[in-house]
Amino acid sequence: MLVLKNYFLDFIVQHTDTSSNARAGKISTAHGDIETPIFMPVGTQGTVKAVHFSELENEIKAQIILGNTYHLYLRPGLEILQKAGGLHAFNTWKKPILTDSGGYQVYSLSHRRKLTEEGVTFRSHIDGSKHLFTPENVMDTQRIIGADFIMAFDECTPYPCDYRYAKKSLKITQDWLLRCIHRFDTTQPLYGYEQTLMPIVQGSVYKDLRTESAEFIAAQQRPANAIGGLAVGEPADIMYEMTDIVCNILPKDKPRYLMGVGTPANILESIALGVDMFDCVMPTRNARHGLLFTTEGIINIKNQKWKDDFSPIDANVPAATSRKHTKAYLRHLFVVEEYLAAQIASIHNLSFYLWLVQSAREKIINGTFATWKNEMVVKLSKRL
């Protein structure tokens, strides 16, 4: 087993926008490079819903995908994942993977959860079985899953959240982070390549708490940092305000990951604030409901108006699927409830999201990001 140094992760900022905090960079991992800003398709249960891995690679041009610790821990379970040789070997995805720590799912999905200083006990949403997540065992679990980026175990506060609770929660999240770091730094990866632990800034919508959390995390000097607890129902302006505060504190020379964000406009605005990495279920979930993000605006493909529109779904995104199939055909597939509807729409929406961040990157590099961003935020939010 090849064991490299514990902090194997390289990040270089290649270009910084002059009129915003946007930057173009490159992250190097054991499973290859990631050009930032980047969007990471969500593969909760070890698969990006309705999309083949070959399509993620060849059509969508995904450079990194997500998995979820809570779901993978429950099914297929750690024994299977370890026997398989980790998630990469299990699902055949050869590029980088990031796993969410499961904190969010414990709160949103599981039953009878109870938070203590030790960790969280909860009952599975599948069979009601009882489980305990602690900062330590969540690190061990993510060692077994074997993602390139693994997330600290935290409490993701809901919105709204009163100040008192947010402050108390932040204290627990900080204590847990130190325990995560200790466990991570005293254990080895299992499959011969290094993993990177990302701390998560919390603090709800309170400037002082966000500031405190970001400073605390900046001081840990980990190779990459995340911003959590946003995009949970708060107004976009508040999300941007918190993101801006945090980005100005987190180190410039480390990648910044804004968790669970968001719409195309959210992503562009957050890139302008200095965010490098994004994930969101929106492109795949909306795809399954027939809501398409296109380079011309938003389409509800089930709408009658597309029934005889034989133009391509979107001729401007990389996916051959989006350029080959017509709106009329995709609408038909949704009307008759065929699997292929979700398949084509998911490929398209993800391809659009990757096109979006790749375009932002190009604009940052050629110095036209700010004006382009302001035009696109309007255009991409338009309902066609």
Place this chain on the structure above:
Amino acid sequence: MLVLKNYFLDFIVQHTDTSSNARAGKISTAHGDIETPIFMPVGTQGTVKAVHFSELENEIKAQIILGNTYHLYLRPGLEILQKAGGLHAFNTWKKPILTDSGGYQVYSLSHRRKLTEEGVTFRSHIDGSKHLFTPENVMDTQRIIGADFIMAFDECTPYPCDYRYAKKSLKITQDWLLRCIHRFDTTQPLYGYEQTLMPIVQGSVYKDLRTESAEFIAAQQRPANAIGGLAVGEPADIMYEMTDIVCNILPKDKPRYLMGVGTPANILESIALGVDMFDCVMPTRNARHGLLFTTEGIINIKNQKWKDDFSPIDANVPAATSRKHTKAYLRHLFVVEEYLAAQIASIHNLSFYLWLVQSAREKIINGTFATWKNEMVVKLSKRL
């Protein structure tokens, strides 16, 4: 618009098995050649369920697929299909297509159907709207869909079916065939390539009726012929007996299509009787339920026993998907109810079916079909 002669279809028998009636042949159509014996994946509503067209072509190696007149007539409807330029243009499949006439679906799906000499009135299974199918308008509909092979409008008798009804039904089917032929021969294709009308032998499980029907149809001297009304619940022995009688009457120099058949064993036995073309929903429907046909036997992939089997789904079929993914991963996808489960299983099962007929063809050509067939019928029916 290019209009060729009305009977554009070429079929050559390349090899005939010495110890059975199996033959290897080649059908030439406006959309390319088909090597027989062939299995045709079913694309009822203009898509093979859960499978992309690129996968049909590149992984499964399908040479022709089916569409269904009843379903396509209802949705997307003839106006959309004609505006699109036919089904090939609508769904992007460039190889041959065959459309079932809708007779079977009118009986199995629609409500309050009433058969008269004129045709069948029925109510849509979707919205209860009232429709009339006649031999003439079903030909017109199939002109609009634009499949390479179109089927005569017939009554597919159920099983069991008393002799008196079967005889009466056969008379109607014969009258309708003559009307189909007249309509077909006095109309033109719409999209610049020729179509081929296939008559359908009926007669339930009665030797004299099957003989009468096959002789009637042989006398029509159409370029290809079909056998219908089997695989509707009768014992396999009776199906083979009827198929044998009919194959001995239908012209040797025309392709023979056994509709709706069947299991891998059914297909091999029917190839031995002289059948060239097959279709069945079994590979795709079973795939969606986790039942896999493999070169080693039948697998219920949901079974606990596959949970840590990291061998490929099937290393002996052409599809890269079947060789790349493990049984353990596919089982996981079924357990967690992911779209990708049906997607991978459908690609696999269809790839297996195409492998099966392609292998039969090779064995016919190299003279080892009979012994191979007898071994495979046992092996492929085994539950692993």
